[in-house]
Amino acid sequence: MTVTLAPARTGAGPGAAHRPPTRGRFNPGKALAWTYLAVIVVVTLFPFYWILRTALSNNYKLDTDPSSPLPVGFTFGAFERALGLATPAQAAAQGGSGASLDIPLYLRNSLVYATTQTAMIVVLSAAAAYAFSRLQWRGRNLVFNILISALMVPGVFTLLPNFVFIKQLGLTNTFAGLILPGGLFQAFTLFFLRQFMLSLSSEIEEAAIIDGAGPLRIFFRIILPMTSAPLATVSLLMFVNAWNDYFWPLLITNSQSVEPLTLALGVFQQSSPQAAPDWAGLMAAALVAALPMLLLFIAFGRRIINSIGFSGLK
DSSP, X not given: OOOOOOOOOOSSOTTGGGSOOOOOOOOHHHHHHXXXXXXXXXXXXXXXXXXXXXXXXXXXXXXXXXXXXXXXXXOSHHHHHHTTOSOXXXXXXXXXXXXXXXXXXXXXXXXHHHHHHHHHHHHHHHHHHHHHHXXXXXXXXXXXXXXXXXXXXXXXXXXXXXXXXXXXXXXXXXXXXXXXXXXXXXXXXXXXXXXXXXXXXXXXXXXXXXXXXXXXXXXXXXXXXXXXXXXXXHHHHHHHHHHTOOHHHHHHOOOTTTOOHHHHHHHHHHTOOXXXXXXXXXXXXXXXXXXXXXXXXHHHHHHXXXXXXXXXXX
16 A cells, blocks of 8 residues: 655645745834834934025015025025125115125135144044054053043133133134144043954054164054054044134134134124025035035045944944
8 A cells, every 4th residue: 555645735825936026014122213214314314404585585685584495586696795796785685784705715714724724633543552562661551541531620610721821822813823722632632542453463563673673663654654544543533623613713813814713704794784694695605615515525424434333333
């Protein structure tokens, strides 16, 4: 007697093995997370949209419909006023004060201030980070902890001492007075670069020492090229910080030949003789000032995130 066993039926048909998987069930947690992210994005981007909406409005007509989501009396006149392209009569017709910004001059001042201070911070912090991470000397950790303790001191506490010091040196209304206090030391940059340098392999450095290379040669020929990504990150962060600085330039200078663009925006706001400030012109000038920073973040934002994660800063 022969018994034949039939294969068990799966009930799925002959093509079940190749059938694509069905979509997963609705996940309330994932939906809540995406909703939260969408709200954060909207809250973050809405101020930029409102600035653009105000900049494209007629300053006289803003009060007629202040809650309108679209520009009120659409015009590019605010940008013309901010860039100094409008005549006093044209500016007054659109609710402007007749004042204008010397954008090229203030952009030059901001570039000199931000670029020079950033270069000083990066070079000095990289050298100090190399000394604290790769060189062995007595009291290294103690000195590092003392310097890093500056992270616990709010920046506003150092404004007045720095102002008195710069005034005694006679450096008010100069680029040197603007740059030196912030350019000589930044605790965050020192900590950031030191953390990265601690993670570097010592094999190449030891081989260079065997070949007779000294600390300076190792620093410039080996350590700096290997630290190019974090250096680019801190350069961008320090440049943005200096570009947006307002309180320190406000204390140290009142000369147009030195004033950065952020300080000029405040002067532009206060220059209106009418009862209401030229909000449209001010928003247009603010967009002009913020545009370089937005382009930098669009171009290098991913580099910043990757470098911070690689350096162990969570």
